[in-house]
Amino acid sequence: MSNNIKISNMTTHIKSYIWILCLLIATATVGTIEVQAQCSENTHSNTTGEGWVSCMPTANPNPARGTSHWLQYDFGEVYALSTTFFWNSNEVGETDRGLQNLVIDYSIDGVTWTEWGTYTLMEATGMNDYLGTEGPDLTGVNAQYLLITAIDNFGDSCYGIAEIRFDVDPNAGPAQTVQLNVFLQGAYEGSGIMSTELSTLGLIPAEQPFSNAPWYYGGGEIATIIPANTTDWVLVEARSQQDPDVLVSQAAALLLSDGSIIDPITLTPGVNMEGLIEGNLYYIAVKARNHLAVYTQEALQIPNDVPADFTNPANITGGTDQLVDLGDGNYGLYAGDINSDGVITIADLNVYISHSSLIYNYVDSDLNYDSNVTVSDFNFYLPNSSIIGAEPIRYD
Ligand SMILES: [Ca+2]
């Protein structure tokens, strides 16, 4: 027996900035609901049981829809939705279960619903290489809950859909400002101040330095100026409150010698991040070119007036395992992850060796930020080697 199932736990995957929120297969018995994630490649199988089927109309979460065949998504927080992709019910001999005309409603709170409109789907092929079909473009919809109600199908008494992908618009709405403070062990000079030597020497590039491996960050930030009190660039990430594995937004910021960051374009405190929804909670990660990246212990409400304090291990996932004691009450990022993959290993040493003796340079092996690659940098690497960074933000 199948029934309408209210799905509340989503599995999320990411390809660059596109979020793929997959329909879950749910097997329901009275009192317990087990859910398992289903997220296929671009094709969809025609295997029986892969997908959602409703054979009995039930009360719709939106009272305006009465008793019906319906499917409700709870994304866990509000997202700016964009395009969608549907795989209609694709079981061999049962493709007429697939939805034909449907109506979409959305909601912030799951109580008050707004009708988006109706949409018509094609019947699935029933073939194992079924490619699915473009669904409605939901650009402009900000919603936590999305409700799909069947108007009709292709003839069967049961109604089904195999899978739906929702893309999230990363550029919707105004940018939100994220503020934080962080120290880099190698640049730290004591008393809450880091080196500005690279800025003094004019070596800090105007363009953000995270476009290459392993970050492949595609942002086009070019600093208006590099202020004299700049230590370096950092890469700031906002990650899903539901799952810190899911990257929501990235932005490059200028790190100042006092540990604060400024936006490279506006030169105002914090960094302006696209694709965040005002008031939502996000885990915040900070990455440097050659220090071990960390992220917050808790998801924080953004924008934040009180900067996220990365100098206190109590605020960081992994605590004192992930931040190094700088000896004056402050903590900082561990120096030595020269290839920035999230672990400090001999691979970093090998990069250091390849850079050995470079002078007057902006180079990742320069762990103490004096522009030269010397044994002083090796001496930061050595005690930190074998430290492993937090899993959600590593690149291995
Ligand atoms: Ca490394």
Ligand SMILES: [Ca+2]
């Ligand atoms: Ca150095």
